[in-house]
Amino acid sequence: MNKKRVAVFFGGKSFEHDVSILTGLQVMQVLDITKYEPIPVYVDVDGKWWTGKALLDMKNYPIDENIRATLHHIAISVGRGDLTPRFEILNPKMFGKKFIEFDIAFFAFHGSMGENGPMQGVMEASNIPYTGADVLSSAIYMSKTDTKAICRSIGIKVLDEIVLKKPNINESFDVKSLTKGLKINFPVCVKPANLGSSVGVSKAVNEDELQTSILQVFKLDNEVIIEPFVENLKEYNVAVMKNLDGEIITSVIESPVEKHEFLDFKDKYLASDGAKKTGPAKLAVPTEGLLSMGREYNPQITDEMKHFIETSAKKLFGYMGATGNPRIDFLCNSKTNELWLNEVNPIPGAFAFYLWEKSEHKINYAKLVDIIIQNGFKNFDAKNKNIDLKTASSIIFKKK
Amino acid sequence: MNKKRVAVFFGGKSFEHDVSILTGLQVMQVLDITKYEPIPVYVDVDGKWWTGKALLDMKNYPIDENIRATLHHIAISVGRGDLTPRFEILNPKMFGKKFIEFDIAFFAFHGSMGENGPMQGVMEASNIPYTGADVLSSAIYMSKTDTKAICRSIGIKVLDEIVLKKPNINESFDVKSLTKGLKINFPVCVKPANLGSSVGVSKAVNEDELQTSILQVFKLDNEVIIEPFVENLKEYNVAVMKNLDGEIITSVIESPVEKHEFLDFKDKYLASDGAKKTGPAKLAVPTEGLLSMGREYNPQITDEMKHFIETSAKKLFGYMGATGNPRIDFLCNSKTNELWLNEVNPIPGAFAFYLWEKSEHKINYAKLVDIIIQNGFKNFDAKNKNIDLKTASSIIFKKK
Numbered sequence: 001m002n003k004k005r006v007a008v009f010f011g012g013k014s015f016e017h018d019v020s021i022l023t024g025l026q027v028m029q030v031l032d033i034t035k036y037e038p039i040p041v042y043v044d045v046d047g048k049w050w051t052g053k054a055l056l057d058m059k060n061y062p063i064d065e066n067i068r069a070t071l072h073h074i075a076i077s078v079g080r081g082d083l084t085p086r087f088e089i090l091n092p093k094m095f096g097k098k099f100i101e102f103d104i105a106f107f108a109f110h111g112s113m114g115e116n117g118p119m120q121g122v123m124e125a126s127n128i129p130y131t132g133a134d135v136l137s138s139a140i141y142m143s144k145t146d147t148k149a150i151c152r153s154i155g156i157k158v159l160d161e162i163v164l165k166k167p168n169i170n171e172s173f174d175v176k177s178l179t180k181g182l183k184i185n186f187p188v189c190v191k192p193a194n195l196g197s198s199v200g201v202s203k204a205v206n207e208d209e210l211q212t213s214i215l216q217v218f219k220l221d222n223e224v225i226i227e228p229f230v231e232n233l234k235e236y237n238v239a240v241m242k243n244l245d246g247e248i249i250t251s252v253i254e255s256p257v258e259k260h261e262f263l264d265f266k267d268k269y270l271a272s273d274g275a276k277k278t279g280p281a282k283l284a285v286p287t288e289g290l291l292s293m294g295r296e297y298n299p300q301i302t303d304e305m306k307h308f309i310e311t312s313a314k315k316l317f318g319y320m321g322a323t324g325n326p327r328i329d330f331l332c333n334s335k336t337n338e339l340w341l342n343e344v345n346p347i348p349g350a351f352a353f354y355l356w357e358k359s360e361h362k363i364n365y366a367k368l369v370d371i372i373i374q375n376g377f378k379n380f381d382a383k384n385k386n387i388d389l390k391t392a393s394s395i396i397f398k399k400k
Numbered sequence: 401m402n403k404k405r406v407a408v409f410f411g412g413k414s415f416e417h418d419v420s421i422l423t424g425l426q427v428m429q430v431l432d433i434t435k436y437e438p439i440p441v442y443v444d445v446d447g448k449w450w451t452g453k454a455l456l457d458m459k460n461y462p463i464d465e466n467i468r469a470t471l472h473h474i475a476i477s478v479g480r481g482d483l484t485p486r487f488e489i490l491n492p493k494m495f496g497k498k499f500i501e502f503d504i505a506f507f508a509f510h511g512s513m514g515e516n517g518p519m520q521g522v523m524e525a526s527n528i529p530y531t532g533a534d535v536l537s538s539a540i541y542m543s544k545t546d547t548k549a550i551c552r553s554i555g556i557k558v559l560d561e562i563v564l565k566k567p568n569i570n571e572s573f574d575v576k577s578l579t580k581g582l583k584i585n586f587p588v589c590v591k592p593a594n595l596g597s598s599v600g601v602s603k604a605v606n607e608d609e610l611q612t613s614i615l616q617v618f619k620l621d622n623e624v625i626i627e628p629f630v631e632n633l634k635e636y637n638v639a640v641m642k643n644l645d646g647e648i649i650t651s652v653i654e655s656p657v658e659k660h661e662f663l664d665f666k667d668k669y670l671a672s673d674g675a676k677k678t679g680p681a682k683l684a685v686p687t688e689g690l691l692s693m694g695r696e697y698n699p700q701i702t703d704e705m706k707h708f709i710e711t712s713a714k715k716l717f718g719y720m721g722a723t724g725n726p727r728i729d730f731l732c733n734s735k736t737n738e739l740w741l742n743e744v745n746p747i748p749g750a751f752a753f754y755l756w757e758k759s760e761h762k763i764n765y766a767k768l769v770d771i772i773i774q775n776g777f778k779n780f781d782a783k784n785k786n787i788d789l790k791t792a793s794s795i796i797f798k799k800k
Contacts, residue, residue, distance in 0.1 A: 047527055049479030075479030077488065078522050079449030088477065113525070117535045121521020122478050125513065127447055135517040136539040140546065143536060149553030150546065165721075222721075222782070321565075321622075382622070 003037045005102040011043040014111030024108040030366040082127040105130040116142035131376035133324030133346045141344040156312045159340045162226040166218045175211045187229035192221030234334040239352040240313040241325035250310045251355035257294030327352045403437045405502040411443040414511030424508040430766040482527040505530040515747045516542035531776035533724030533746045541744040556712045562626040566618045575611045587629035592621030634734040639752040640713045641725035650710045651755035657694030727752045
């Protein structure tokens with residue numbers, strides 16, 4: 001049996017560049033090498049793609065000039081046509097190989113570019129199988145407002161919101177004019193509409209704080225969401241996917257333990273000495289942070305709450321076409337037990353393997369990665385079976 | 401002043417391949433050559449991209465082997481990085497040029513691939529300016545169900561619907577089991593959820609017709625929508641975009657004159673002898689059909705109806721981020737004057753120039769194309785101004 005060559009993409013133009021490196025390396029470590037051959041594809045912050053053995057060792061990050069000199073600079077030629085997927089080598093050695101063939105693109109990106117549709121689009125436009133959510137659901141999941149709109153339409157409870165767009169007529173604008181006339185009951189939660197990982201999320205208790213928060217968000221995103229601040233906040237997360245029988249299943253539910261009033265990027269991805277780290281340019285050790293963060297599995301919640309979380313996750317995922325393996329996050333007022341679907345992470349950190357491992361399905365990281373790959377091939381087959389221009393033409397032109 | 405090189409993309413893997421060729425050629429004919437230099441990019445049904453002078457002449461379609469031999473096979477190398485946009489020439493002549501630089505991708509695609517996000521994603525992933533709607537809104541507009549979900553969420557009236565997914569557990573399935581238990585008030589309108597141009601749309605007056613319609617749609621799309629059939633149907637369309645001052649404006653309203661009970665693909669794109677044409681493989685003369693189709697401009701409707709159509713179009717377009725220049729279609733019961741937003745065409749045939757030409761703004765085709773290009777560059781600048789990883793890092797890591 002030929003091994004399938006799995007091109008594992010990580011890094012990318014994203015605030016979560018470094019976290020993505022960790023997830024990418026994890027995937028290649030757990031990959032079943034009796035079935036698959038990993039090809040690391042590191043996307044740097046300038047959008048250049050690289051491959052090479054040095055990328056497999058975490059010690060080599062951040063990639064410096066010496067390491068880079070050992071790598072192949074690679075690219076996909078969109079426009080080549082529907083042929084065997086391959087990377088062109090842009091800096092081939094004399095008499096060296098010119099390209100690297102592969103079978104499927106495995107996306108281990110976190111954050112905007114990579115998780116939100118464009119990279120998925122590259123594969124669609126090149127007719128290359130890829131893992132995870134399709135273009136449409138990747139794009140919607142990464143937009144908090146559109147995800148909530150879909151939820152409202154299919155009857156899943158979400159918080160009300162006010163959405164403000166960044167005025168782009170000129171550079172400077174008066175933030176007071178933006179909030180003037182809005183009827184706001186403080187406290188509120190202020191967050192960017194299109195970034196994951198609680199990046200830029202803050203609480204505002206008055207007009208001044210609100211304006212400060214809005215200006216901060218506008219440095220990160222074109223859209224800001226203002227929502228009621230949920231008192232007695234507790235968060236619940238659940239992962240959802242299709243198993244290999246095509247059934248939609250959910251993981252165990254987790255409740256992240258709050259250190260502050262709600263989780264921010266630092267809580268999620270940095271170790272407790274995170275304050276010393278200087279930003280995305282330096283490789284943080286996010287998994288430590290991620291895994292050492294307090295979590296409660298199977299939290300004590302009522303059957304109704306459990307049912308709401310699981311059925312809402314399945315319903316939204318099914319409605320969106322059931323591609324990928326997102327983690328879906330809920331907000332709860334722990335005094336009243338009211339629940340709202342909050343947001344969807346199309347590619348959660350470490351693929352939320354710890355939620356599957358502890359679920360009744362007992363799916364470990366290696367098995368999870370295997371399912372993700374097999375579902376990627378299945379999605380590709382289903383799509384190509386469906387788009388049959390020849391069969392279709394007889395229907396299009398048939399008179400009613 | 402250097403002319404901007406505009407790469408006009410047309411063709412593509414789509415049921416509307418041929419119509420797109422016409423729109424592409426029109427765009428290059430009306431392009432202001434004192435400001436722009438057109439580069440034709442023909443995407444064939446196998447996903448191969450071609451350029452060359454022969455593509456400018458309609459007589460050369462469909463492209464045969466002799467014509468093809470004169471063309472350059474081109475591609476974009478995604479992974480090259482954020483450098484000057486260029487096409488690599490995959491079949492260079494000896495000592496000939498190896499690449500063709502350009503400034504912006506102009507999309508004249510109609511139908512699925514091209515209009516629905518992936519091609520936009522290729523440009524996003526390569527940091528290349530492009531015209532029209534962004535990845536997210538392209539993908540949503542091409543999904544009738546998700547467009548309607550957004551409308552419901554922001555308070556724009558749409559019809560109720562039942563959505564059925566194609567069972568993909570195995571090849572054969574019992575269509576009766578799909579419709580069993582559904583409470584359906586006939587007549588209904590049955591349509592694919594993800595195709596434009598009324599492709600595959602039909603009316604069903606009973607269970608038998610419904611099942612036949614569903615099976616036909618499943619040859620074209622994975623999702624079928626069943627909606628109440630609107631009696632005394634009249635359709636109204638309006639185009640919407642940002643002008644060069646950044647204001648959202650609408651075109652004149654049109655009402656297509658019905659030949660049958662409602663428009664199908666043939667009405668929209670084929671001349672009256674369309675029955676003789678054999679399908680998408682042969683180049684139809686769609687613009688004749690499109691333009692010879694009966695249309696009524698500024699139809700006699702009440703002020704309330706006009707207001708509903710214009711404000712709904714502006715509201716949805718603004719909410720979606722105001723990229724592109726879609727045509728938005730409405731359904732009306734002409735006895736009761738009830739109106740529903742029906743669907744959005746992110747790239748309408750001939751860019752709906754005839755609606756802009758006849759509008760109070762008096763924008764002709766050449767001016768429209770100019771606005772589309774300038775807005776493409778503006779969207780690119782706004783996005784890149786916004787994603788500033790360096791500025792952002794100080795915010796992300798700042799303690800609340």
